[in-house]
Amino acid sequence: ETGVTQTPRHLVMGMTNKKSLKCEQHLGHNAMYWYKQSAKKPLELMFVYSLEERVENNSVPSRFSPECPNSSHLFLHLHTLQPEDSALYLCASTWGAGTGELFFGEGSRLTVL
Amino acid sequence: DQQVKQNSPSLSVQEGRISILNCDYTNSMFDYFLWYKKYPAEGPTFLISISSIKDKNEDGRFTVFLNKSAKHLSLHIVPSQPGDSAVYFCAASAGRGSTLGRLYFGRGTQLTVWP
Numbered sequence: 001e002t003g004v005t006q007t008p009r010h011l012v013m014g015m016t017n018k019k020s021l022k023c024e025q026h027l028g029h030n031a032m033y034w035y036k037q038s039a040k041k042p043l044e045l046m047f048v049y050s051l052e053e054r055v056e057n058n059s060v061p062s063r064f065s066p067e068c069p070n071s072s073h074l075f076l077h078l079h080t081l082q083p084e085d086s087a088l089y090l091c092a093s094t095w096g097a098g099t100g101e102l103f104f105g106e107g108s109r110l111t112v113l
Numbered sequence: 114d115q116q117v118k119q120n121s122p123s124l125s126v127q128e129g130r131i132s133i134l135n136c137d138y139t140n141s142m143f144d145y146f147l148w149y150k151k152y153p154a155e156g157p158t159f160l161i162s163i164s165s166i167k168d169k170n171e172d173g174r175f176t177v178f179l180n181k182s183a184k185h186l187s188l189h190i191v192p193s194q195p196g197d198s199a200v201y202f203c204a205a206s207a208g209r210g211s212t213l214g215r216l217y218f219g220r221g222t223q224l225t226v227w228p
Binding site: 004006040041042043045048056090092101102104105106107 | 115117147149154155156157158159162202215217218219221
């Protein structure tokens with residue numbers, strides 16, 4: 001068990017669907033992240049939440065909408081996605097003033113048809 | 114513009130030999146460097162790190178070397194084992210303790226260790 005749990009592990013959706021990815025961490029961290037991993041690209045930071053407040057939005061299109069209701073949960077709401085949004089979406093957490101070591105979940109593999 | 118580069122997408126090494134994975138960076142403000150390991154269908158897991166005040170950090174079979182003047186770091190695995198076969202990501206951050214874990218990642222290197 002990694003301490004960071006993501007659901008669903010796999011998701012297939014059409015371009016007109018609305019779906020959500022969920023992340024839960026049991027490590028007592030106060031900062032949570034969404035990363036995107038596309039084929040043959042580096043991990044791309046999407047959003048950073050610290051103490052439930054969004055502190056960074058890395059130029060992500062508005063069709064991705066994050067939500068952090070508390071320090072243990074993070075959601076990524078998806079709507080009207082494009083096929084190029086198909087990727088592995090990784091959630092991570094850490095202590096906000098820590099060393100930068102992130103603890104990752106196993107990822108949600110998203111396919112947009 | 115990619116600030117952390119792993120120019121070798123793959124590396125194949127025989128079991129028992131040394132694996133050397135390389136990473137270059139461009140941002141001179143980076144002062145903390147990490148290596149992550151990723152198996153298929155799993156998230157990346159932290160492996161080893163090094164601060165810019167050091168030039169070497171060792172943890173068991175894994176050693177990371179940092180050459181600040183060359184903006185280069187490397188991960189040595191010795192002896193390599195088949196279970197080390199995975200994708201290895203290099204990552205860097207600036208301003209340790211103040212960046213909320215803001216890491217810049219390389220594209221990764223697929224290491225294959227064969228018997």
